[in-house]
Amino acid sequence: MIHVKEHKEPQHGRRCEKFVTPKKLYLPLSQHIGKPAELKVKLKDQVNAFDALAEYSALVSSRIHAPLGGVVTAIDNCPHPVLLRSLGVTLQCTGDSPQLTQREHIENLHKDELLGIIKDAGIVGMGGACFPTYLKLSPPQPVDTFLVNGCECEPYLACDYRLMEEETESILRGAELVARIIDPKQIYFCIEENKPAAIKKFNLALSMKKYRLPESRLVILKSQYPQGGERQLIHQVTRRAVPCGKLPFDVGCLVQNVATLCAIYEAVYFSKPLVERIVTFAGDCLREPKNLWVKIGTSIKELFDEKILEFDREPEKVIHGGPMMGISIENLDYPILKGTSGVLFFSKDEVAPLEGVCIRCGRCVDACPMNLFPSEIIRRVKHKQFDRLDEVFLSDCIECGCCTYVCPAKIPLVHYIKEGKRYAPKNK
């Protein structure tokens, strides 16, 4: 793992603001790993807030809901940060956020009922992985260790930190629900040392012993990258290594991000689907970096049109996600998705200079948390030897960006790795 410049101030210290009255929402049907959701509405349909616009279409899929009431004004290709364009619903919003009422007899809900609620609420991993949560909570074998991931190790991002400070109770109630489903022997609440306010809050909350949790411990980790990666976190906390090609449940572990736990709590307690989230907006081009609660589907452009965000200077580069794993986008039309933790705006001064030539220094090899040979992977990609990428274990790359970060020649290794994954025979 590597140490990266954090750039988390002033975002860390700023309370979340809200922008919950967008005029228009763009809701792609593919906001998760797996099959895109199946459309359930037609053009000009009037929908209410929380109505399902699209249903899960396979085992690995997820529902998409209307964050607000409104009219379906288009069903076509929406801008999508990963897929560039993806079929989706455009909603002209007319309604307000509905009043939430608490569900009764939550303590009597069976594990399968809890899973059903989580599935119907369209919850996916909000740390960026976007894997449908109900499936993750149905491992094929028992897990004894549940890790609550509050590491948020990518520079600039502060949405999980704010959530841990402002919604401690919701996260702990979400953890209680997950514990009822998977029945672990122990829970580790994992927070990096650069989040003192969150550590204090969780320390206090856990010491009050008011939550029905199995043996629970707060684990304070050194700030390093990519600490929040599932495999890295599991190894760091339990010393169990998840072998290549295996998943955390193979070593008896389950990891959930804090934002996902908060969404689970809201779904079970208030029947609220995943329709909004906190996003960090930062970078040297913004007049004022912010953590904002926004509706899923809000376009970045509308936040500027409504003067919720303002530029100090024109950005040279906009990144959807964090600077290490995020994706560069070419305009502001892109919407916030379920997995969007941040949007960053960088001037020329912050953008990496032009790519140089590999000097075979080996720093990328030393930095790779998956013990890969990144310079050799990109050599093969550049020579279009896509059928030889298996030999260098391309599929084990978690696209963490450590190799790009340390490369003195400023080679965008992850860019080449993504290209390799796109063209490698078995991924075609």
Ligand code: SF4
């Ligand atoms: S090769 Fe992949 S896993 Fe290794 S440092 Fe680069 S991006 Fe991370």
Ligand code: SF4
């Ligand atoms: S860090 Fe960059 S220059 Fe050094 S070996 Fe890796 S790719 Fe080449």
